[in-house]
Amino acid sequence: MARNVEFNEATVIQKAMEVFWKKGYNATSLRDLTDAMQINSSSLYNTIGDKQELFVRCVQHYTDIRKQDWNKRLSSKRSPLSVLIDYIHEAVNVIINGEDSCMAVKSAFEVATNDERVKQILIADDQRSYQFLYDLIKKAMDKGEISNEEDPALLADYFNSTWTGWYESYILHKDPVKIKRMAEYFIKQLTK
Amino acid sequence: MARNVEFNEATVIQKAMEVFWKKGYNATSLRDLTDAMQINSSSLYNTIGDKQELFVRCVQHYTDIRKQDWNKRLSSKRSPLSVLIDYIHEAVNVIINGEDSCMAVKSAFEVATNDERVKQILIADDQRSYQFLYDLIKKAMDKGEISNEEDPALLADYFNSTWTGWYESYILHKDPVKIKRMAEYFIKQLTK
DNA sequence: TTAATTCTGAAACACTTGTTTTAGAATAAA
DNA sequence: TTTATTCTAAAACAAGTGTTTCAGAATTAA
Known part of the structure; x- marks a missing residue:
């Protein structure tokens, strides 16, 4: 009755996320947010709570969106390898067209060491990213689309950590060709 | 006369660098520093100036140390490939034994987009890191230690951006075995 | 309509921020 | 020793920080 x-x-939350994403946690003030x-x-x-709680919700929101994207791609009827290659190309486009790098990566370096909840959200996100790659690589191997000489878990791990460096490179050099190459x-490594 | x-x-500067390195630019207060x-x-x-100026000096100091290390390794009389492999192993040790990730990487994501001077220092650092890898790869190819099928510039670029993801992985998982693998x-990629 | 409840806006809160001022201690050259 | 200069310490500075208070507006159910 109220x-x-x-x-x-x-x-x-979406609005707050955009501010945190762009400026980072510590450089964002409560006034910026409100x-x-x-x-x-x-x-x-x-309703939501303090700055930390709000940030946690924003990171959660950010990773939820990624999760949806991965699930959508995983349910595709197309061949695993083509799904994977499409994904890589779109990831490149996100890097070279996005203005604010990746919020998960930025938060890992800036906040994860100090905020256990943020860390756990990012671990879960990383695990889903890994699983996404692993599933596609495994299926592509089973279908004979790519060589199965290498351990798919190792490949997934290795590739999963590769993007991060591309974000850093793009921040410093803003060179789309470099990322594309x-x-x-x-x-090429994957398919040979 | 004074x-x-x-x-x-x-x-x-060394002391200030340690604080910035650990906490990041925005989370470090002037009191922390003094x-x-x-x-x-x-x-x-x-003597030095304001917080920004101090940070610039600290990042410069951080990258100067790396520069010295690369130069020392480049002047080694040993085979290029063994120098490279040693370097990779020691880089892994730095990642899994260090407490505060890499200041250059953290600063790239937190500060480089807002501070042009920091960005330029990090670009120069990245260029030296690239050149270090390029020189060793090129020499190893010329000596026949590794295959010269691939463009050494591409390999250097690719490998140069790889480490960053390992730092992120270690922040999240604290799993030395993962990094070592x-x-x-x-x-293996390099030598085959 | 009434009453109970919950929301909102503005202001205020105490504290921290980066930076500057100021008075005086220290020191190198004359 | 004097003098000129530059350093240091402590305090003060205004502005900004994250957070809370509180009076009253709004809304729902009775």
Whole structure:
């Protein structure tokens, strides 16, 4: 028997996420957040909680989106190898067209060592990313699309950690060709 | 005709670097810094400058140390391939024994997009890292220690960006075996 | 309509931030 | 020793930080 929350929580988390994503956790102030979210700090503290809690929700939201993408790709009827190669190409596009690098990577380096909850979310995200690669590589091997000489778990691990360096490279050099060449070499290794 | 600065600048920069390295730029306060450096903020501002300037010097110092290490390794009389493999093994040891990841990587993601000077220092550092790898790979190819089928520039670029992902992996999983396995695969690719 | 409840906005909170001021101690050259 | 200069320590600075308070507006169910 009382009024309801005026704002849509999902919308507001999305807005906050964009600010955190761009500026990082420590460089983002509560004013930055409430300005973007268009809510008063009292509403924020009444519903979501403090800055840390909000950040946790934002990272969770960020990884949820990735999760959906991986699931969608995994349920594709197309050949495992083509799904994998498409994914690599789209990952390259995200790197060279996105403005703010990857929030998961940035948060791993800036926050994960100090915030156990953020760390756990990123571990789960990394595990899903690994599983996505592992499933495709394994299926591609079983189908004979790629050589099965190498351990698929090792390949998945190795490739899973490769993207991060591409983000760093793009921050420093802003060179799309460099990223594309590395991606082609990456694919070549996989398919030979 | 006046007194001299009491503290040793190199010592003080080293101390500041350690704090920035561990906590990151934004999470480090001036008090954190002056406590570690054991100097008053007025002395800091009189000699070095503000927080940004201090950070720039610290990143410069960090990359200077790496530069020395690369030069030392490049002047080795041993075979290029063995120098390279040694370097990879020691890089792995740094990752799994170090407590605070890599300051260059952390700074690339946290600061490089907002501070042009830091970015330029990191670009120069990255260039030296690339050149180090390129020189060894090229020499190893010329000597016939490794296959020269692949473009050494591409290999150097690719390998240069690989380490970053290993740092992220180690932050999340703290799994030395995982890093070691990736390094062995890395070497295997190089030598086959 | 009433009553109970929960939300919102603005202001205030205490504390921390990066930086500057100031008074005086220290020191090198004359 | 004097003098000119530059250092240092402590305090003060204004602005910004994350968070809380509180009065009142809003809303739902009775």
